[in-house]
Amino acid sequence: MYFRQLLNDETACASYLLGCKTYRQFAVVDPHVDLVDRYIALAEGQGMPIVAVFETHVQADHVSGLPELVARTGATAYLPEGAGVDFEHHALGDREVVKLGNTELQAIATPGHALAHHAYLVTDRTRAQEPWLVLSGDALLAGDAGRPDLHASGEETVDSMARALYRSLTDRLLTLPDHVLLYPAHYSGSVCGRGLSANPATTIGFERRHNPALQHDSEDAFVQALTSDIPPAPEQQAAILKANRSGSPIAKFS
Numbered sequence: 001m002y003f004r005q006l007l008n009d010e011t012a013c014a015s016y017l018l019g020c021k022t023y024r025q026f027a028v029v030d031p032h033v034d035l036v037d038r039y040i041a042l043a044e045g046q047g048m049p050i051v052a053v054f055e056t057h058v059q060a061d062h063v064s065g066l067p068e069l070v071a072r073t074g075a076t077a078y079l080p081e082g083a084g085v086d087f088e089h090h091a092l093g094d095r096e097v098v099k100l101g102n103t104e105l106q107a108i109a110t111p112g113h114a115l116a117h118h119a120y121l122v123t124d125r126t127r128a129q130e131p132w133l134v135l136s137g138d139a140l141l142a143g144d145a146g147r148p149d150l151h152a153s154g155e156e157t158v159d160s161m162a163r164a165l166y167r168s169l170t171d172r173l174l175t176l177p178d179h180v181l182l183y184p185a186h187y188s189g190s191v192c193g194r195g196l197s198a199n200p201a202t203t204i205g206f207e208r209r210h211n212p213a214l215q216h217d218s219e220d221a222f223v224q225a226l227t228s229d230i231p232p233a234p235e236q237q238a239a240i241l242k243a244n245r246s247g248s249p250i251a252k253f254s
């Protein structure tokens, strides 16, 4: 399996280029609009086509590179079902698997930061029949859980989103074995979490033991902590969300 993490320090966003070189299928997860040339150059350098582009959720803090990547490569867009976007895509259900040759991504519904949010559990069949790593989006970060307020609206209150996230963590991500590598969508400097590490790579086990958001002994305590001291919302959040839902390749926003 080929796997590279690409960072955008301006917005503290992590994105991923991965796939199978044997079957010549690469994918990008959570692409940043400013890194589209780099994803394509890296894939071309490996002689591999980008055939799939995944979002863990519709991002509210930066413009996605998905529309431009899809337009330039012809890749299929994959988003969690219910993402509410206005462009053609494959809506992934919970537990659905997308095979990229020997590399497989399984969608794990992990609502709470956003209602439509998937983590992607990655298995490299050339190494093992069990998952090696998880791309956790904004559900679980290195040092915090994702903020519950950015996508809350109407009946989905900040409190109910935080409760959904608690269940996503306890019932889903934290049921994974400790050795599973965890790669989040953000790191230190991002407004999407508090006290995030500047190291955007961790493990399920390390976060289970040392992530302050995972040390609470009840759902209420988790919710109380997660809904306190929430950082300011990203600048131009509404315009960024609108751009990311539109899917226009020219929706680059500044």
Ligand SMILES: [Fe+2]
Pocket (backbone or CB within 6 Å): 057, 058, 059, 060, 061, 113, 138, 192
């Ligand atoms: Fe987010």
